[in-house]
Amino acid sequence: MSLFKNLLRPALFHIDAERAHKLSLAALKCGPTMPAASIKDPRLEVDLLGLKFPNPIGIAAGFDKNAEVPDAILRLGFGFSEVGSLTPRPQSGNAKPRVFRLPEDGGIINRMGFNNDGHASALARLQARSSRGGIVGVNIGANKDSDDFIADYEIGLSTFWQVADYFTANISSPNTPGLRDLQAKDALSELLKRLAEKQQQLQQETSLPRPVLVKISPDLSESQMDDIALVLAEYPPDGLIISNTTLARDNLINTENSNQTGGLSGKPLFEKSTIGLAKMRQRVGTELPIIGVGGIDSTETAVQKLQAGANLLQLYTGMVFQGPDLATKINAGLLKHMNRENISHVSQLTGISCDEWASAALSSA
Numbered sequence: 001m002s003l004f005k006n007l008l009r010p011a012l013f014h015i016d017a018e019r020a021h022k023l024s025l026a027a028l029k030c031g032p033t034m035p036a037a038s039i040k041d042p043r044l045e046v047d048l049l050g051l052k053f054p055n056p057i058g059i060a061a062g063f064d065k066n067a068e069v070p071d072a073i074l075r076l077g078f079g080f081s082e083v084g085s086l087t088p089r090p091q092s093g094n095a096k097p098r099v100f101r102l103p104e105d106g107g108i109i110n111r112m113g114f115n116n117d118g119h120a121s122a123l124a125r126l127q128a129r130s131s132r133g134g135i136v137g138v139n140i141g142a143n144k145d146s147d148d149f150i151a152d153y154e155i156g157l158s159t160f161w162q163v164a165d166y167f168t169a170n171i172s173s174p175n176t177p178g179l180r181d182l183q184a185k186d187a188l189s190e191l192l193k194r195l196a197e198k199q200q201q202l203q204q205e206t207s208l209p210r211p212v213l214v215k216i217s218p219d220l221s222e223s224q225m226d227d228i229a230l231v232l233a234e235y236p237p238d239g240l241i242i243s244n245t246t247l248a249r250d251n252l253i254n255t256e257n258s259n260q261t262g263g264l265s266g267k268p269l270f271e272k273s274t275i276g277l278a279k280m281r282q283r284v285g286t287e288l289p290i291i292g293v294g295g296i297d298s299t300e301t302a303v304q305k306l307q308a309g310a311n312l313l314q315l316y317t318g319m320v321f322q323g324p325d326l327a328t329k330i331n332a333g334l335l336k337h338m339n340r341e342n343i344s345h346v347s348q349l350t351g352i353s354c355d356e357w358a359s360a361a362l363s364s365a
């Protein structure tokens, strides 16, 4: 009998999704909410981006927008924690309600709109925990009313350089008008060029290396992916995160919320984001680090995402439906899978079914 599924989840699902999330954050802030069940095993450790990840499962951006609980997340057994998206100035986001569960589908639609407390308060929190260790990435975005979106990302790098283990430039949220346009060829060239210059400058000033990844959408066409791959060849970031939420509404069972505006995450995103990942992996080759995210809610989906070409994984919606011990369960499952298949290290799973996944057709956006 699972305490989460029998007691906590029904109680949380009874209240508005954003309120339930706030309660979860409050519970995490109260201290150790779980027995220390983290799995430590050298077969799960991933050396990537100049960092040593204790296991390949991270929390995706959006769960801890304001960097309130990165250490509690790590205590739940996650190998890394990504905070944000953070914009230079605080933003209230879109009108509530703006998060909707699709229980029958295992999905969520959100149109939060980058609500966050802004750089200053998150920086103070990250400075306060900086001696604690553990890998904490900072996901940076742009203020909705900014005159220069790219400048907001540059400010993000400067602000959090000392406290971030890595950065994610989120250019794929569907909830900030115009943001996804940064994925178009010329805009992406300009963004990556300016970020690389800023990264180099900060690295020289501080002697601290900080990888910068770019998070892209699952709603890209093959030709948009071709364009992105061309730009990446000219201005290579340190890695990609694939993917953000989708605007597509394919094959949903739920009728109450499925037409809400916003980005869809969870189970219904799994196939689309995994196909997109494999198609990008084919385009960029085997060397560029890729974090796979979208619909991971079990060992099976984690294995599939790795096999499609991911080096590391992130999840968010899966935890809402499966509970706070999901990372630990997946890590235990990965070890079992590796034992069964005679695989000596998790990195050996990466890309082994890439061609198969990449040959699938992209569904509509």
Ligand SMILES: Cc1cc2nc3c(=O)[nH]c(=O)nc-3n(C[C@H](O)[C@H](O)[C@H](O)COP(=O)(O)O)c2cc1C
Residues within 6 Å of the ligand: 060, 061, 062, 063, 065, 084, 085, 099, 108, 110, 112, 114, 139, 170, 173, 215, 243, 244, 245, 265, 266, 267, 269, 293, 294, 295, 296, 314, 315, 316, 317, 318
């Ligand atoms: C409520 C909610 C808020 C999110 N906010 C952000 C965000 O601020 N920045 C970001 O890059 N992604 C954000 N995401 C997207 C997730 O990081 C992730 O890419 C997406 O949900 C797919 O993963 P999942 O299916 O495991 O949830 C958000 C997702 C949800 C459900």
